[in-house]
Amino acid sequence: MSGILYGVGLGPGDPELMTLRAHRLIAAAKVVAYPALAGGASFARSIAADVIAKGATEIVMDVPMTVERAPAQAAYDLGAAQISEALERGDDVVCLCEGDPFFYGSFMYLFARLSGRFETQIVPGVTSITTCAAAARMPLAARNERLTVLPGPLPEAELRARIEGAESVAIMKVGRHLAKIRGVIEGLGLMGRAVYVERASLPEEVVCPLAEAPENAPYFSMILLTKGADPWL
Amino acid sequence: MSGILYGVGLGPGDPELMTLRAHRLIAAAKVVAYPALAGGASFARSIAADVIAKGATEIVMDVPMTVERAPAQAAYDLGAAQISEALERGDDVVCLCEGDPFFYGSFMYLFARLSGRFETQIVPGVTSITTCAAAARMPLAARNERLTVLPGPLPEAELRARIEGAESVAIMKVGRHLAKIRGVIEGLGLMGRAVYVERASLPEEVVCPLAEAPENAPYFSMILLTKGADPWL
Incomplete structure (x- = not known):
């Protein structure tokens, strides 16, 4: 049986503005995924840093900040492929999203690629x-x-x-x-x-x-x- | 020293969509305040019900749902007076707000009445x-x-x-x-x-x-x- 994909809003930055559900899902996750500025830090990961379990697998999507869409979309293609593998082997995957996943969030690109094939749940966050x-x-x-x-x-x-x-x-x-x-x-x-x-x-x-x-x-x-x-x- | 007034967003209804900060503040509160439909239930209180400490003082503002503004504003006048008393004797007061306090929320009426006289903190919530x-x-x-x-x-x-x-x-x-x-x-x-x-x-x-x-x-x-x-x- 495949795992469940969670798009989890982390809120605006203060880790205490995370929801109880986000906290529970992240703490229990064996696999987390998140975007990072190509070659740089991930704001999403920094919000959740103290909650991610030791030993969790981390799928990092290096997203270039370019005006053209193709390079970023290629990064989401690659990320979606890695997330698929984890889901197929039965692991749940928690995608860390700054703010709210569906409010100017990049999670929608993963949702578009994966929600047709895997059970997907969205956890809203403070915007x-x-x-x-x-x-x-x-x-x-x-x-x-x-x-x-x-x-x-x-x-x-x-x-x-x-x-x-x-x-x-x-x-x-x-x-x-x-x-x-x-x-x-x-x-x-x-x-x-x-x-x-x-x-x-x-x-x-x-x-x-x-x-x-x-x-x-x-x-x-x-x-x-x-x-x-x-x-x- | 006066207490602090907290306007705490509870999120949309599912208690697990409360933030960690909302949870912490409500659990520790000796005094909570919330609006209720005159003579009826309080949606805000129902979201926080399992978190409110036993023995906490509850200030209920019975807000009539009328098109005219005066009756509701009178209810907030009364609520603000009761909240003032608690703050003046040094207790913090946690106001329970459905959703987010400043997004179509009634907390702004208390904020207008009290934030000039008491330290007031706003905790945003999931809308x-x-x-x-x-x-x-x-x-x-x-x-x-x-x-x-x-x-x-x-x-x-x-x-x-x-x-x-x-x-x-x-x-x-x-x-x-x-x-x-x-x-x-x-x-x-x-x-x-x-x-x-x-x-x-x-x-x-x-x-x-x-x-x-x-x-x-x-x-x-x-x-x-x-x-x-x-x-x-």
């Missing part, structure tokens, strides 16, 4: 957007407000149009797009309502008004913006 | 939207896709306009607005792409194509809709 809202002490959405989640790499004109039509906004993957996004928000006269959050929940977390954000934002940074009346009243 | 995506086996957003979160009570014309301009959509608080929402999605020719999820992560969870959704949807139901190309490839 970076609510973690950033907690860090910024800023309710994300109240009552009948709309929330729009926008990836920072979107073109400037599209970002402007989407922010203009939105109420609450979370802009993910800010990184090297910070200057562009700041320009858009400044142009809309919304700087006073925008908060910058970097590495939410980690010891090196940064929270500040967007106007005071550092020049160089890491990939794991976000801008939150609310336009409604004070949502607390 | 219903990624839990529904996991239940539906449907990645919510990939790569540079936009995600729009819409409350079901929005007027029909606004829902139509927002869904038309969106890529991935999560419609929350479907409940008695199901027929209206279904009409909008049908009108846009998107029925084939919409999934209905009810009570995600609970034993009575329902997942089905929107076309097959039951007539009477509970408050805790959601519709997910993706319009992009297959996001898995």
Whole structure:
């Protein structure tokens, strides 16, 4: 009998923001799999480091960060083949996913390759957007407000149009797009309502008004913006 | 010295989707507080029931479900006064919040009343939207896709306009607005792409194509809709 594939959300980075189920599955896993920046560290593994059992087999997918999709997809092909082998010999495989597996997560590439052939279970995790809202002490959405989640790499004109039509906004993957996004928000006269959050929940977390954000934002940074009346009243 | 106020996300309903931090804080709490439907049960308390310490003091806020805001706000006034007393005598108070405290959560009303006077910490939780995506086996957003979160009570014309301009959509608080929402999605020719999820992560969870959704949807139901190309490839 084949093993079960688990896509397990680890939350935003603080290991204590892992769910009880994620903790149980990881601690019991004989095989774990996770992506790493080609040749570099794995953020997912670092979150789960203290929970992974001694002697567990680790399948590392070295994913290159290129604009073209083919090299990354080749890495998932290779990872899926290794995971298949483990599942076929009857071992469960726990895939470690930063945040939530289906919220801008790379687990969907493994899901696409493997869920037709193997039993697959998804364990949701705490996302970076609510973690950033907690860090910024800023309710994300109240009552009948709309929330729009926008990836920072979107073109400037599209970002402007989407922010203009939105109420609450979370802009993910800010990184090297910070200057562009700041320009858009400044142009809309919304700087006073925008908060910058970097590495939410980690010891090196940064929270500040967007106007005071550092020049160089890491990939794991976000801008939150609310336009409604004070949502607390 | 005053106690600390904790706004603790409990996740979507399955107690195992609580974070390790939520579990630790609730288990150690001498005072917990939570909303309940006036005269009825508390969903938040039911999620945490097995973790609350024996002998803990429980502050229950009976919140009436009325369209007018004043009666609910009066309930939070009363709750805030009781929580203040506990904090002032030096006890920490753990507020139990379904899902995430700052994602359509009522904790923001307590935060508005108390965070100026007492140290307040927010613990994010797993939201219903990624839990529904996991239940539906449907990645919510990939790569540079936009995600729009819409409350079901929005007027029909606004829902139509927002869904038309969106890529991935999560419609929350479907409940008695199901027929209206279904009409909008049908009108846009998107029925084939919409999934209905009810009570995600609970034993009575329902997942089905929107076309097959039951007539009477509970408050805790959601519709997910993706319009992009297959996001898995």
